Amino acid sequence: MLIQQAHEVEEAINSGDIESIRNDLDFRVLTSIIESNRFDLVEIIYNHFKDTEPMEQLIFNAVVESAGVDITPTAIQCLNFLKSLDKGISYEFDDEDALYHMCQIPGRVELFKLMLDMKADIPWGYVLQVSCNFICRDTIEFLIANIQVSNEELNLAFGYLVNASVTSCYHENSDQTEIISWFINKLNVDVNLTTDSDYAWAYLDCFINAPNAAKHFYVERFNSGIINSEDFWAKFIEAYLEDQKFKQAFAQAFEDLRNSSIDLTELATLFDRLGHDALAKELLN
Incomplete structure (x- = not known):
């Protein structure tokens, strides 16, 4: 039997x-x-x-x-x-x-x-990545405090964090926002990190998925040229103009961007090149 x-x-x-x-x-x-x-x-x-x-x-x-x-x-x-x-x-x-x-x-x-x-x-590095994907704050904090995490593993985990499958731009997850800040300001994660997402940069992933957390990228070591991605903004503007709820979700993110020390001249030019100079004035000035 x-x-x-x-x-x-x-x-x-x-x-x-x-x-x-x-x-x-x-x-x-x-x-x-x-x-x-x-x-x-x-x-x-x-x-x-x-x-x-x-x-x-x-x-x-x-x-x-x-x-x-x-x-x-x-x-x-x-x-x-x-x-x-x-x-x-x-x-x-x-x-x-x-x-x-x-x-x-x-x-x-x-x-x-x-x-x-x-x-x-x-495979603790894998556990950290999955925990970041699901914003399991207790597990993330435990692992960071108790295991040896390589820079590569930390960067991979950060990629999962900004692309977390359990969040969206419409509803801010305070744990996600705080952990992103922690990774950048305390763990010194690479703010210029490339990812395998559609937009290829952790910053752009964060801007679209957790817009209120994007402000934490604006540190001295951030390569502001990442912002000037024409492919990203072409897709973003289309959604922005067509969806009022989407537009409201990014109000704070654009305010944070304007209040940063980043020169937005090139980005405004990009908006103009895409035929949206009025939107550039609304969002970037």
Whole structure:
């Protein structure tokens, strides 16, 4: 009989046939048990198979997989249990799909703390990128404070932050705005960063996705020439003129741009070249 679910494991144990679990024993069975919040079954299986199966890594894998659905008390218990064994095991996990889902679940930071305590080999840079994409402020702050982040990883994360999939220009996300400021002013991220987006620059991505945060780019090291992208403004103006809601969303961003120390002469000329000199006077003067 194929054993996949927690209740099937319990039936096998209660019938005195725990050995029948062996052929189906992998992290998926353990994931079902953890999702069912049955730490008692985890302990029974561990004690029976620990000398013949890689139980520690299987349990660790199952915790991460289950955390993409829900972070149960059993998930926490499992990691604390593995910590208490103190076997010097180097735990590894590189399934990005599982981590992607885990990053979105409330309570994730407690698991990440335990994993860090266990010195688990996790692609932390990827976790930071996903956390930035979903504006998971607690996770972002924890990772920046506790892991070694290379400049490359930080810049990649910043690209995800300004293009966050959970925000739009119509509704400012205060966490996103504050974290963008933090990345620029405290972590000294590259404000001239190129991205693989349609507009190719983090600043332009930020202006279109989080307009009220664009002002944080206006620091001394910013290359103001990035602003003068004809392709960007041609598309932007079309939307701006046709959508009143869109127009209102950018009122503060243009005020911030006018109040910056950036010379907007070239940008005004660009607007004129596109046939919108009146709009240039309205928005840039």
